[in-house]
Amino acid sequence: MAFFKKSPWLLHYDASSCNGCDIExxxxxxxxxxxxxxxxxNTGNPKHADILLITGAVNVQNEEIVRNLYGQMxxxxxxxxxxxxxxxxxxxxxSYNVLGGIDKVIPVDVYVPGCAVRPEAIIDGxxxxxxxxxxxxxxxxxxxxxxxxxxxx
Amino acid sequence: MGQRTIIPFGxxxxxxxxxxxxxxxxxxxxxxxxxxSIGFIHRGLEKMAEKKDFQEMAYIAERICGICxxxxxxxxxxxxxxxxKLEIPKRAEYLRVIWSEMxxxxxxxxxxxxxxxxxxxxxxxxxxxxxREKLLDLIEETSGGRVIFGVCKVGGVRxxxxxxxxxxxxxxxxxxxxxxxxIAGVFSRDASVKRRMTxxxxxxxxxxxxxxxxxxxxxxxxxxxxARRLQYAVYGELDWAPITEExxxxxxxxxxxxxxxxxxxxxxxxxxxxxxxxxVAVKVPGNPRGEYFARLEQPRGEVxxxxxxNGTKNLQRFRVRTPTFANLPPLLKILQGCELSDVPVIVLTxxxxxxxxxx
Amino acid sequence: MMIEEQFWExxxxxxxxxxxxxxxxxxxxxxQICGSCHEAFEILYxxxxxxxxxxxxxAFSKDDPVLPSITESYFxxxxxxNEMQDLFGLKLTGxxxxxxxxxYRLAKKNPFxxxxxxxxxxxxxxxx
Amino acid sequence: xPHLVIxxxxxKSAARKPSTRLYPAExxxxxxxxxxxxxxxxxxxxxxxxxxxKKCPTRAIAVKRTxxxxxxDRLKCIVCGECVEICPKDCLAMEGEHATAFVAKKIETHVxxxxxxxxxxx
Numbered sequence: 001m002a003f004f005k006k007s008p009w010l011l012h013y014d015a016s017s018c019n020g021c022d023i024e025x026x027x028x029x030x031x032x033x034x035x036x037x038x039x040x041x042n043t044g045n046p047k048h049a050d051i052l053l054i055t056g057a058v059n060v061q062n063e064e065i066v067r068n069l070y071g072q073m074x075x076x077x078x079x080x081x082x083x084x085x086x087x088x089x090x091x092x093x094x095s096y097n098v099l100g101g102i103d104k105v106i107p108v109d110v111y112v113p114g115c116a117v118r119p120e121a122i123i124d125g126x127x128x129x130x131x132x133x134x135x136x137x138x139x140x141x142x143x144x145x146x147x148x149x150x151x152x153x
Numbered sequence: 154m155g156q157r158t159i160i161p162f163g164x165x166x167x168x169x170x171x172x173x174x175x176x177x178x179x180x181x182x183x184x185x186x187x188x189x190s191i192g193f194i195h196r197g198l199e200k201m202a203e204k205k206d207f208q209e210m211a212y213i214a215e216r217i218c219g220i221c222x223x224x225x226x227x228x229x230x231x232x233x234x235x236x237x238k239l240e241i242p243k244r245a246e247y248l249r250v251i252w253s254e255m256x257x258x259x260x261x262x263x264x265x266x267x268x269x270x271x272x273x274x275x276x277x278x279x280x281x282x283x284x285r286e287k288l289l290d291l292i293e294e295t296s297g298g299r300v301i302f303g304v305c306k307v308g309g310v311r312x313x314x315x316x317x318x319x320x321x322x323x324x325x326x327x328x329x330x331x332x333x334x335x336i337a338g339v340f341s342r343d344a345s346v347k348r349r350m351t352x353x354x355x356x357x358x359x360x361x362x363x364x365x366x367x368x369x370x371x372x373x374x375x376x377x378x379x380a381r382r383l384q385y386a387v388y389g390e391l392d393w394a395p396i397t398e399e400x401x402x403x404x405x406x407x408x409x410x411x412x413x414x415x416x417x418x419x420x421x422x423x424x425x426x427x428x429x430x431x432x433v434a435v436k437v438p439g440n441p442r443g444e445y446f447a448r449l450e451q452p453r454g455e456v457x458x459x460x461x462x463n464g465t466k467n468l469q470r471f472r473v474r475t476p477t478f479a480n481l482p483p484l485l486k487i488l489q490g491c492e493l494s495d496v497p498v499i500v501l502t503x504x505x506x507x508x509x510x511x512x
Numbered sequence: 513m514m515i516e517e518q519f520w521e522x523x524x525x526x527x528x529x530x531x532x533x534x535x536x537x538x539x540x541x542x543x544q545i546c547g548s549c550h551e552a553f554e555i556l557y558x559x560x561x562x563x564x565x566x567x568x569x570x571a572f573s574k575d576d577p578v579l580p581s582i583t584e585s586y587f588x589x590x591x592x593x594n595e596m597q598d599l600f601g602l603k604l605t606g607x608x609x610x611x612x613x614x615x616y617r618l619a620k621k622n623p624f625x626x627x628x629x630x631x632x633x634x635x636x637x638x639x640x
Numbered sequence: 641x642p643h644l645v646i647x648x649x650x651x652k653s654a655a656r657k658p659s660t661r662l663y664p665a666e667x668x669x670x671x672x673x674x675x676x677x678x679x680x681x682x683x684x685x686x687x688x689x690x691x692x693x694k695k696c697p698t699r700a701i702a703v704k705r706t707x708x709x710x711x712x713d714r715l716k717c718i719v720c721g722e723c724v725e726i727c728p729k730d731c732l733a734m735e736g737e738h739a740t741a742f743v744a745k746k747i748e749t750h751v752x753x754x755x756x757x758x759x760x761x762x
Contacts (some may be wrong), residue, residue, distance in 0.1 A: 020219020030673045031286075059196060061193050088698075089696055091213050091216050097195055097197040097618055109171065111743070190615070191616065212697045282652070283659055294672075298675055339649060365589075378541075383563070459544070470548040481591050483588070
């Protein structure tokens with residue numbers, strides 16, 4: 001496994017998930033899986049975060065918050081959608097109150113399948129997102145970006 | 154009288170694994186009133202019963218919540234089985250009890266960890282979750298899933314556990330219990346834990362009853378109500394009694410859960426000793442007709458499933474009253490008069506499960 | 513398999529607060545409130561005392577979606593009643609903690625009001 | 641001493657080797673019967689009855705009889721295993737290994753090759 005140039009910080013948000021994926025995300029932080037050995041830190045502040053890990057199918061009330069969190073994160077940033085609900089709405093896709101998938105609200109870079117996702121799968125997803133993060137960082141550098149959040153047009 | 158300020162708490166907050174929003178009306182450091190606003194996880198799954206096949210609904214019922222997943226599907230299936238007057242095999246009933254007790258241990262261990270995290274005892278958090286992972290391995294070995302078991306269906310269970318696996322699981326559980334005993338000792342005896350929980354967030358017995366508290370929140374206030382007393386599945390054949398504590402504070406609610414984990418270990422052993430051979434599922438005859446309230450005991454308290462069928466494959470109405478929904482009014486009562494710095498611990502001691510509450 | 517014996521009572525909505533008040537005095541615990549709406553509104557109130565499970569059934573027409581609140585006797589009922597207000601468009605009178613239809617913010621107003629297979633919402637709907 | 645209750649636990653765990661599973665480096669074999677991912681085991685025997693698609697709670701499976709294709713939308717699959725149980729020809733299987741993360745959305749398509757018509761002597 002390649003070394004990362006940076007220690008990516010991660011922000012987890014539960015957007016109308018059933019908790020199954022959320023406790024697996026938490027399990028990643030605890031001794032058995034321990035993502036901190038990759039330098040990954042779970043932060044509560046979107047302005048500190050590089051990776052946004054979202055679970056759940058997003059409902060109307062959560063939509064704005066997801067947008068807010070995404071908007072507050074500095075560039076480069078990566079979005080990981082974990083679990084069937086976050087990818088497509090899962091079992092709740094037919095429900096009246098569910099938008100069905102994070103990519104209906106913000107652009108998603110990595111999809112992690114499973115219901116509920118296994119911690120191993122989350123680690124896989126985060127590792128994949130790191131490559132994307134580095135590519136985005138290089139792209140940003142080339143364009144001479146400052147890492148400031150993009151202004152909404 | 155000091156000046157009043159409103160502090161918004163949540164939905165995205167480091168101490169909250171799930172989004173809930175509370176408006177805390179403060180007078181200096183004291184909380185005068187707490188007003189919840191929920192709906193962040195409302196998925197409207199009760200309505201889905203009108204569109205989905207009643208057998209398929211078991212999967213959706215299981216995903217009401219990922220922590221108490223198994224008992225949700227079990228409760229839904231029991232409600233439908235009562236409408237169909239379906240007698241399910243004894244072995245399936247025993248397996249359901251074993252799995253639901255496993256899920257109770259896993260949920261309580263999860264809670265112990267989160268609470269330790271809320272009062273800043275990081276190493277205790279890590280130890281609780283380390284032990285919990287071993288239980289999850291057992292759950293995966295017996296049911297095939299880590300948190301979403303996916304084994305319960307209308308008419309029984311979807312897979313059998315062979316004698317060898319069951320024997321190994323019991324051995325592993327015994328080892329687990331020894332490890333858990335050490336952690337439980339820290340929670341019940343450590344001075345810093347006591348300081349954060351004793352006398353904090355007191356819910357008197359009368360209030361607990363009047364506000365409709367359920368589960369450890371109710372039993373921590375000295376009321377011996379446990380829905381397992383209704384003797385659903387095979388709880389009538391096992392030897393156990395509801396666990397209560399008198400104090401009604403955070404410590405009492407914590408102790409109830411600590412002792413319930415030991416009780417669950419014992420119940421699994423009893424059930425595994427009494428289990429008999431046989432089939433694990435029966436064929437489902439026809440469609441449900443009539444109405445019924447099924448009541449079960451979740452890790453968080455009593456859960457009520459109301460099903461109403463009209464003889465078609467879709468239910469007319471499916472309603473779940475989850476324990477957290479019933480525990481919200483008591484929570485608001487406990488929060489009144491507490492200090493702002495105690496809010497996270499108090500919120501956690503009712504073991505809020507927001508995705509349950511909002512469905 | 514144990515099938516629990518459950519008791520039912522049907523009553524008029526005007527008689528509800530008084531009956532619930534008596535139950536509260538007798539020490540019954542409020543278990544749940546369940547609304548449903550098909551041809552008419554049907555609200556079920558369930559109580560529990562000494563392992564006895566009692567449900568009150570209150571039914572009334574869809575044209576008159578008004579219901580007296582029971583928060584006077586059981587304060588804990590506010591969450592159920594606010595939920596019904598949002599999901600069914602009911603109007604609760606005398607509700608002690610009233611979110612005025614903002615308990616849930618939903619994609620669709622009063623989603624439980626229309627019954628399948630009727631897909632189209634009733635013209636006019638229910639005003640907030 | 642109530643302050644040192646955790647001391648025993650900490651000394652023990654300091655003496656023990658770390659309980660961390662070094663995931664990408666060391667992979668744990670999933671237990672027998674674990675539900676990790678749904679795979680099409682043998683498309684050759686599939687009769688395209690479509691029962692799997694009908695039973696799927698999330699409609700993740702699409703079966704096209706005319707094109708002889710079987711499609712799985714992994715974005716929707718909730719790995720319940722209902723389709724594996726129902727399949728009359730035992731074409732589907734549930735593997736213990738979890739499905740890995742992916743970057744681009746795609747639908748997994750399996751096409752049955754047309755059978756050689758003349759070569760069958762029976």
